[in-house]
Amino acid sequence: MKRIFINLLSFLLKPYSVYFNKNNIGVLLMCIKVRFQFFVVLIFIFSFLTSAQEKENYIEKNYDKNEYRIKMRDGVHLHTIVYSPRDKTKKYPMIMTRTPYSIGPYGEDKFAKYLGPAEQFVKDGYIFVLQDVRGRFMSEGEFDNMRPHKTEKTKTETDESSDTYDTIEWLIKNIPNNNGKVGMWGNSYPGFYTIMGAIDAHPNLVAVSPQAPISDWFIGDDMHHNGAFSLQMSFNFFKNFGIPRKALTTQWQRGVEYPSPDNYTFFLKHTPIKKLNENILKNSIPFWDSIMTHGNYDYFWQQRSNLQHLKNIKPAVLIVGGWYDAEDLYGPLNIYKTIEKNDKDNQCRLVMGPWTHGSWIASRGDSLGDFYFGSNTADYYRQKILIPFFNYYLKGIGKPLDSDAYMFDTGSNKFYSFDQWPPENVSASELFLSSDGQLSFSSDFGSEEFSEYLSDPWNPVPYTSKFLDSKNFYNRTFMIEDQRYVSTRPDVLTFETEPLESDLTIAGPIEANLFVSLSSTDADFVVKVIDVYPDDEPNPEPNPEQVEMGGYQRLVRAEIMRGKFRNSYENPEPFTPDKVEQLKIKLNDAFHAFKKGHKIMIQIHSSWFPFFDSNPQTFTDIYNADEKDFVKAQIKVYHSKEYPSSVLFKVIKQ
Known part of the structure; x- marks a missing residue:
C-alpha cells in the first residue's frame, strides 16, 4: 500500500512540461485541477488507512x-x-x-x-x-x-x-x-x-x-411483523447463517449460489414462497424448514420470546x-x-x-x-x-x-x-379517514362510506423505489424514503390533512383502527404515517442527489399485519367475503414533530414486496400455497359514522 501511495505521489509531483506543450494552457489548467482533486482523494485514502492501521496496532x-x-x-x-x-x-x-x-x-x-x-x-x-x-x-x-x-x-x-x-x-x-x-x-x-x-x-x-x-420473531422482530413474513431479509440471512456445522470451525460456510436479478423480480419469480426451497435451498437449511412448518404463533415461536x-x-x-x-x-x-x-x-x-x-x-x-x-x-x-x-x-x-x-x-x-417513555405529558389524538382522501381530527366522514382498491398478489406494491440485487440484505434507508413513488398507484389509498396550523409532535405508540371488507378470505394490510413537506420547501444545499423536497412524502412509521391474525396470532381466521370487520394494527413508537405548514398523510395498501412475502389473499397455509391460491382481492376501507376508520397517536401537550 505504501509503495502504491509513493508511486502515485511521484506522478502528481512530476513537472507538467514532461506531458504538455507550454502553449497548451487550457489542457495544462485542466491537468492541474484534476491532479489537485486526485491529490485530495489520495490524502483521504491514506489518512483512512493510516488511522485503521493505528487502531489495529494500538x-x-x-x-x-x-x-x-x-x-x-x-x-x-x-x-x-x-x-x-x-x-x-x-x-x-x-x-x-x-x-x-x-x-x-x-x-x-x-x-x-x-x-x-x-x-x-x-x-x-x-x-x-x-x-x-x-x-x-x-x-x-x-x-x-x-x-x-x-x-x-x-x-x-x-x-x-x-x-x-x-x-x-x-x-x-x-x-x-x-x-x-x-x-x-x-x-x-x-x-x-x-x-x-x-x-x-x-x-x-x-x-x-x-x-x-x-x-419476538413472530410479532415484531426480524422474521415476522404481526405474522407477515419478512421474505427478503430472512432468506438472505438464513441461506448462509442457517447452514448446519459439521465440526468446529473458524470459517463461515458459503451458501448456495444462484442467478441473481433484482430483488423484486427474483422474489416474484419465486412466488409461491415454497419455490425458494424447491429451486434453491432444497431443504439444506433446517431453521428455514422450521419457519415453513410453524406458520402460526404456536409453541415454537412463543417459547422463543x-x-x-x-x-x-x-x-x-x-x-x-x-x-x-x-x-x-x-x-x-x-x-x-x-x-x-x-x-x-x-x-x-x-x-x-x-x-x-x-x-x-x-x-x-x-x-x-x-x-x-x-x-x-x-x-x-x-x-x-x-x-x-x-x-x-x-x-x-x-x-x-x-x-x-x-x-x-x-x-x-x-x-x-x-423520566419515562412514552412521556407523561401526552394526550390521545385521533385522525379519521374520510371521503376524497381527506384526513381530519374531527369525525366528519363525508358522503362516501368507503374507499377501495384492487390488490393483485402478482403485482405487489414495492417496499422501496430502489432496485437492488436479490442477494442484498435490503435497502437500509427505506424507512425514511420518499413515498411519492407509490402514492399514485391505484392499489394504494392516500389520505392527508390540510396544512398544519402549528407544530404537532407525536411521541409513543401508534394504532390504526380500520374497518375493512374483502372479496376474498385473507389479505395483508400496510399502514404508513407520512410527513408531507410543503410545495415550497427548499432543496438541500449542496444537493448532489438532486432531491426535490417540494411535496416530499417522508416516511415516519409503517407496519404490516397479516389479516388472518387480526383476532389471534395462535388461531388465524378467514375473512367472510364482503363482511365488514375491524382490524387493529399496532405500529411501533415514533417521536416526530410535524412542522407548521406540513401535512400528515396515511397510506394504506396490501403488499410491501419483497421485504414481506406476497399474501395469496386466500385463507391458506401460505408457506405451502400453490399458484392457484393467489387471487386478486377487492378491498374496501370504510370511513363512516358506523365504521369510523382512524389512526390514534400520542401527542405531546403544548
Missing part, C-alpha cells in the same frame, strides 16, 4: 490476547477470547460480548481491529471478553436459534442465561487483574444474548447494554435502538416497556436515535437517505450516554444517568430526555 501493542475453552455445567466447552491490558499495575472491569457471528480472528497472535461498544473503550482500560455461543464456530454443543429460556433448570440443564452465568463465574476466578465487575453488550443477535444474560444474572454482572436486541422472562432484572440496563431500524425496532421498545412494567425500581434506560440497524456503533449518525440531522447524533450518544453508563457501573466514575429515556425527535432533529 490493540496489538497494548493488549495481551488469550484463548480459553470454558466448561459449562453440562460439560460443553465454549470458545472464549480475552484481551487484557498489558499494564498489570491496575485492576480492570470486564466487558463481554457473546455472539453467533464468530469472535475471530482466531489464534493468540492475531488481533481484532475493534473491541467494545465504542472506539474509546480500548483506550479507557477494560478487559474484553468475546465468546462464540454454544454450537457456533469454535464452541462445542448444539446451536438453537433464539434458544428458549428455562425458568426451572436441573443442575446440568442449560440455556443462554446459564451459559452466561457459568462463563462469568470462570472469568472472575481465572482472569488476572479483574476488579470483580462485569458488563455485557451486543448488537442485534448479540443484543439478544446480552438481555438473556441479564435474566437470573450472575451477581458480578452489574451492567448490560442490549443494542437492537431481538425479543424473551419478554415473558424479563422479571426481577438485577443489572443496570441501557437499551439502544434506531428509529429507522427495519430489523429490530420492536425489540428495544418492548424490552424496555416490559422491564419498566415488571420492575418498578429497575435501573433501565432507553436510547432511540435516528439510526438504521447498529449504525450508532461506529458511524457519525449525522444523516440518512435524503436527510441531514444537524449534528453527529451517534457521537453524542457514545460520549454523553454510553461511556458514562459503563464508567459508572463498572469503574465507579461519575454518576448514574439522570433520565430514563433519551429520545431523538426526527422532525425537530433534537435529543430530548424523559
Whole structure:
C-alpha cells in the first residue's frame, strides 16, 4: 500500500512540461485541477488507512490476547477470547460480548481491529471478553436459534442465561487483574444474548447494554411483523447463517449460489414462497424448514420470546435502538416497556436515535437517505450516554444517568430526555379517514362510506423505489424514503390533512383502527404515517442527489399485519367475503414533530414486496400455497359514522 501511495505521489509531483506543450494552457489548467482533486482523494485514502492501521496496532501493542475453552455445567466447552491490558499495575472491569457471528480472528497472535461498544473503550482500560455461543464456530454443543429460556433448570440443564452465568463465574476466578465487575453488550443477535444474560444474572454482572436486541420473531422482530413474513431479509440471512456445522470451525460456510436479478423480480419469480426451497435451498437449511412448518404463533415461536422472562432484572440496563431500524425496532421498545412494567425500581434506560440497524456503533449518525440531522447524533450518544453508563457501573466514575429515556425527535432533529417513555405529558389524538382522501381530527366522514382498491398478489406494491440485487440484505434507508413513488398507484389509498396550523409532535405508540371488507378470505394490510413537506420547501444545499423536497412524502412509521391474525396470532381466521370487520394494527413508537405548514398523510395498501412475502389473499397455509391460491382481492376501507376508520397517536401537550 505504501509503495502504491509513493508511486502515485511521484506522478502528481512530476513537472507538467514532461506531458504538455507550454502553449497548451487550457489542457495544462485542466491537468492541474484534476491532479489537485486526485491529490485530495489520495490524502483521504491514506489518512483512512493510516488511522485503521493505528487502531489495529494500538490493540496489538497494548493488549495481551488469550484463548480459553470454558466448561459449562453440562460439560460443553465454549470458545472464549480475552484481551487484557498489558499494564498489570491496575485492576480492570470486564466487558463481554457473546455472539453467533464468530469472535475471530482466531489464534493468540492475531488481533481484532475493534473491541467494545465504542472506539474509546480500548483506550479507557477494560478487559474484553468475546465468546462464540454454544454450537457456533469454535464452541462445542448444539446451536438453537433464539434458544428458549428455562425458568426451572436441573443442575446440568442449560440455556443462554446459564451459559452466561457459568462463563462469568470462570472469568472472575481465572482472569488476572479483574476488579470483580462485569458488563455485557451486543448488537442485534448479540443484543439478544446480552438481555438473556441479564435474566437470573450472575451477581458480578452489574451492567448490560442490549443494542437492537431481538425479543419476538413472530410479532415484531426480524422474521415476522404481526405474522407477515419478512421474505427478503430472512432468506438472505438464513441461506448462509442457517447452514448446519459439521465440526468446529473458524470459517463461515458459503451458501448456495444462484442467478441473481433484482430483488423484486427474483422474489416474484419465486412466488409461491415454497419455490425458494424447491429451486434453491432444497431443504439444506433446517431453521428455514422450521419457519415453513410453524406458520402460526404456536409453541415454537412463543417459547422463543424473551419478554415473558424479563422479571426481577438485577443489572443496570441501557437499551439502544434506531428509529429507522427495519430489523429490530420492536425489540428495544418492548424490552424496555416490559422491564419498566415488571420492575418498578429497575435501573433501565432507553436510547432511540435516528439510526438504521447498529449504525450508532461506529458511524457519525449525522444523516440518512435524503436527510441531514444537524449534528453527529451517534457521537453524542457514545460520549454523553454510553461511556458514562459503563464508567459508572463498572469503574465507579461519575454518576448514574439522570433520565430514563433519551429520545431523538426526527422532525425537530433534537435529543430530548424523559423520566419515562412514552412521556407523561401526552394526550390521545385521533385522525379519521374520510371521503376524497381527506384526513381530519374531527369525525366528519363525508358522503362516501368507503374507499377501495384492487390488490393483485402478482403485482405487489414495492417496499422501496430502489432496485437492488436479490442477494442484498435490503435497502437500509427505506424507512425514511420518499413515498411519492407509490402514492399514485391505484392499489394504494392516500389520505392527508390540510396544512398544519402549528407544530404537532407525536411521541409513543401508534394504532390504526380500520374497518375493512374483502372479496376474498385473507389479505395483508400496510399502514404508513407520512410527513408531507410543503410545495415550497427548499432543496438541500449542496444537493448532489438532486432531491426535490417540494411535496416530499417522508416516511415516519409503517407496519404490516397479516389479516388472518387480526383476532389471534395462535388461531388465524378467514375473512367472510364482503363482511365488514375491524382490524387493529399496532405500529411501533415514533417521536416526530410535524412542522407548521406540513401535512400528515396515511397510506394504506396490501403488499410491501419483497421485504414481506406476497399474501395469496386466500385463507391458506401460505408457506405451502400453490399458484392457484393467489387471487386478486377487492378491498374496501370504510370511513363512516358506523365504521369510523382512524389512526390514534400520542401527542405531546403544548
